[in-house]
Structure formats: structure tokens, C-alpha cells
Amino acid sequence: MSVTGTSRIDHVVMTSTIRLSLRGGEPFLPNLSSGPVPVRRYSRGMVWLEIVGWAGSLLVIVSLTQARVLRFRWLNLVGAVIATAYNAIVGIWPFAVMNGVIAVIDVYWLFRLHRERHDAEAYGVLEVPADDSVLRHLLDTHAPDIARFHPAFVAADPAPSAAFVVVRGDELVGAVVVRSAGDGVGRVDLDYVTPRYRDFTPGEFVYRDSGVFAAHGFRRLVVGGSSAPESSAYLERVGFHPTSDGWEREVPAAA
Incomplete structure (x- = not known):
């Protein structure tokens, strides 16, 4: 016996409704007494x-x-x-x-x-020599990514005046490299964070402890060139302010 007309419509409606509407494990059927739905x-x-x-x-x-x-x-x-x-x-x-x-x-x-995110106890900052093998490993491993965000940075340039790695537990999450520009000015050549922690700002823990820069004779830190909007917001958070040719931040005297 075939299903035709309204019976076929009723059959399809009932099947679709059973699939969609279960109340307490029992099928909930539409009221078809008034005609096809x-x-x-x-x-x-x-x-x-x-x-x-x-x-x-x-x-x-x-x-x-x-x-x-x-x-x-x-x-x-x-x-x-x-x-x-x-x-x-x-x-x-x-x-x-x-x-x-x-x-x-x-x-x-x-x-x-x-x-x-901003808890100093969750991150550690280690000052390392310019030729430190751990720093070199980080720079070599992430060289393509570093070139993408810091195209002017060249790891083979003259040794930096100060270099820092940022760690979270036993994991390297970033690095900051500063070179002397003379007259107490330190040029931040690299402030890099690995992709895994890019939504965070681990570099801020380096800038918080301004004593490490004063110990190297820096009175001012500068970041050259224009920055992307997200970089600008980050630089402002860590104490930099815009200038005509980049960004700068005063370094308080060591206590």
C-alpha cells in the first residue's frame, strides 16, 4: 500500500518531529487532527x-x-x-x-x-651573556618568525650590551636584546615572544626591573621605527611613550 497525498506529508512531518523533539525519551508529535502541517x-x-x-x-x-x-x-x-x-x-x-x-x-x-598574565611569580627573567648558547638556540630556532616581526634585527651584529631571556617554569618564552647607542641610550633591538605566549606580554617583566638597565649605564631606552597597533599598545603598557622617530622610556637611577 503506497502513501499518497496528505498521508505522505503527515508521515514526513512525524518522522522529522520524532528526530527533533524528545521529551523524557518519548516522541513529541504535532497535532495533525486539524489538517496537514x-x-x-x-x-x-x-x-x-x-x-x-x-x-x-x-x-x-x-x-x-x-x-x-x-x-x-x-x-x-x-x-x-x-x-x-x-x-x-x-x-x-x-x-x-x-x-x-x-x-x-x-x-x-x-x-x-x-x-x-602580569604575575611576576609566574615568569622569570634571566640576564645572559651575548654568546649564551640558550639565547642563540632561541634566536636560531625562531629565526623566520623573528625576521617577520623584527626584520631589522641581525643576530650576528656586534654583541649586545644586555640580553635577557624570559622563562615560564622550564620553558623559554621570549628574549629582549639591548645595544648601546652611546650617551646612556640603550636601543632595544629585539623584544620577542614565542608564538605560544604571544597573547601575553612577558617582556614587561624585563622592563619592570629597571635596575638591570641602570647597571649597564643606560638612562634611556629607545625603540626605533613605526610599530603595529598591537606593538604600540604593548610599548605603552611597559612605560614607553611615542616620539617623532619611534618610542622611548626613561630608566630610573639604580636604588
Whole structure:
């Protein structure tokens, strides 16, 4: 026996509705007693729900490609929240719970990362010799990235007057290289942070301890050239102010 006319419409509507609407494990069916209900009304909602679900999955996938810690956590959080809502609506509870737990973990790490962002106890600054093997390893390993953001920096130039590496635990996260420009002026040739920590500003911990620059006879630090908007905001945060040909920062006398 074939299904024709309104019976066919009713059959499709009922099937679509059973997939979408579960209440307490029992199928929720539309009231068809007053006549056929257009399939379009139900299929449209189903399409939008599927789009939202795919968007959440896509965000989770994209987050896994991010090298930056904060960007990874934020994208992963948004994707996990969307995936949690989607799976809860369609009644796939194991995946809803799993994504909900992932979202909670992301919130925890975001809170911790933002709290430690400017915490001197989370980072360490080590002054190293110009020919230090650890510094050279960092410069060699990230040479293409350094050339991208600091095209004027040449590691083989005359030895810097001061060089620092920034560490978080046992991980190298950045380096600051300063050369003397004479008359108590130090030129910051490199203020670099590895991609993983680029959402942070570990270089600020070098500038906080101005005594290290005064010990080298510097009274003023300068950064030449124009900077990208994000670099300008960072330089302002660590005490630099704009000049006609770059940025500069006074170095307080050593206590």
C-alpha cells in the first residue's frame, strides 16, 4: 500500500518531529487532527539546528590549530558551549556532558592564565651573556618568525650590551636584546615572544626591573621605527611613550 497525498506529508512531518523533539525519551508529535502541517516549518528549524551544531564542531577543530594559548582556549570554549547546547537539544547526552566538562576546563584555564598574565611569580627573567648558547638556540630556532616581526634585527651584529631571556617554569618564552647607542641610550633591538605566549606580554617583566638597565649605564631606552597597533599598545603598557622617530622610556637611577 503506497502513501499518497496528505498521508505522505503527515508521515514526513512525524518522522522529522520524532528526530527533533524528545521529551523524557518519548516522541513529541504535532497535532495533525486539524489538517496537514507544512513540512517546511519543521525542516527549516532542523536545518538551523544542524548549522549551529556544525559551527560548534568547526570552532573546536579550528581551536586545535592555534599555537597561541589564549586564542586556543577562547575558541575551544565557545565551540564546546555550542556543542553542549546542540547535543543537549537533540538528546545526545554523553556528548553533551563531555563538551560541558571541556567548557568548564577551558573556563578554569582562562581564569588562571589571565590571573597570571602580569604575575611576576609566574615568569622569570634571566640576564645572559651575548654568546649564551640558550639565547642563540632561541634566536636560531625562531629565526623566520623573528625576521617577520623584527626584520631589522641581525643576530650576528656586534654583541649586545644586555640580553635577557624570559622563562615560564622550564620553558623559554621570549628574549629582549639591548645595544648601546652611546650617551646612556640603550636601543632595544629585539623584544620577542614565542608564538605560544604571544597573547601575553612577558617582556614587561624585563622592563619592570629597571635596575638591570641602570647597571649597564643606560638612562634611556629607545625603540626605533613605526610599530603595529598591537606593538604600540604593548610599548605603552611597559612605560614607553611615542616620539617623532619611534618610542622611548626613561630608566630610573639604580636604588
